[in-house]
Amino acid sequence: MNYSNLTEELKPANLVSCLISQRGQLIFEQYREPHFAETVAKINSCTKSVLSALCCIAMDQGLLPAPETPASVYFPQLAYDTASHKSEITLLHLLTMTSGMDWTEFGGQNSFPKMTRTPNWIDFVLDQPLSDIPGTKMSYNSGGSQLLAAILVQATGMSVARFAELTLFEPLGIESYQWEIDPQGIHTGGFGLSLRPIDMLKFGHLYLQQGKWGQTQLISSELIARSTQPAIRAESPRRGSYGWHWWTDTYPDRNSNDGDVxxxxxxxAYGFGGQCIYILPSIEVVVVLTNDQRKKSKIPLGVFRQSVAPYLMELIK
Known part of the structure; x- marks a missing residue:
C-alpha cells in the first residue's frame, strides 16, 4: 500500500484524521494537526452505532429482551393508540429505523431540529403519527434512537453513559469522552458523543474481532453478526442497506463490465460532516475518518469510496 500516494489523495478532503489498521496494527495514521490525535470531538451519528453496541450488550446480559419485543413494554402509551399500528413497533423496528413514523430528519418536516427544541424529546417522538406500517420502510430517525436510549435507562437502571463506561469504554481503555443529554437527562442516542479518533478505531476493532477484546467477549458474536447484517435497503438517496444502527455496503459497485473484479x-458508522468508522472483515481492516466541516459538503461522503477503498483493494489476496 503506497502511503505517500494515499496522503496526496486525501489532501482535497482536508480531514482532521485518517487512521487505518489491519489485524489490530496501525498501517496508516494522519492528522491535520498533531493535537487532534488527543482531542475528543463530536462523532455525530456514529453515536448510533455505539448505542447499538450497548443494546446488544444489554441483550447479552438479559437486561433487554429479544429485539422482537414491543416497544410498548417501555412506553405503554403506544399500546393504547388504537387508531394506528403504533402498538406493533418493536425494539427491532427502532434499531433498523423501520418504526413507520412520519419523520423527515432534515428538510421537509425537519423532525430532528423540532425534537431538539421541545422540552421533552421522548414525548415529541411518541406523539408522531405513522406514515407506514412498522417494518415495511426505512426512514432515518434520530428520534427512534432517543427512544432506545430511554429504554436502556429503564432496562439497566443507570444512565446510558454509565452503562457504557462499565461495559464498553473501560474494557476498551476509553477514558476521554463527552456525551450530551436531553432535557430529561437522558444521554443522546442519535448523536452527541465525542471521542478521540484512536478510540473510534478501538470500537471498530472490537467489531472486527466479533465482539471479543483480549480474552473477554464484550458482545456475543451472534449479536455482532446479526446487528451488522443488512436488514432493509437504505432510503434514497442513501446507498446500501441498514442493520441495527449500522450501514452496510460493498465496494466497488457491480456493473456488467466488472468481470471478476x-x-x-x-x-x-457514519456521522454528519465526515465522522466514519468502516469495518472490512474480509481483509481485517478498520478505517476511521474524522472531519470538522461546518458547511454542507459532499466531500466527506465520498472520501472512503473515492480515496481510501481503491488502495484497500491491494490488500485482497
Missing part, C-alpha cells in the same frame, strides 16, 4: 463488503 473482487468485492469488498463492509459495514460502517
Amino acid at each position: 473482487p468485492q469488498l463488503p463492509y459495514f460502517n
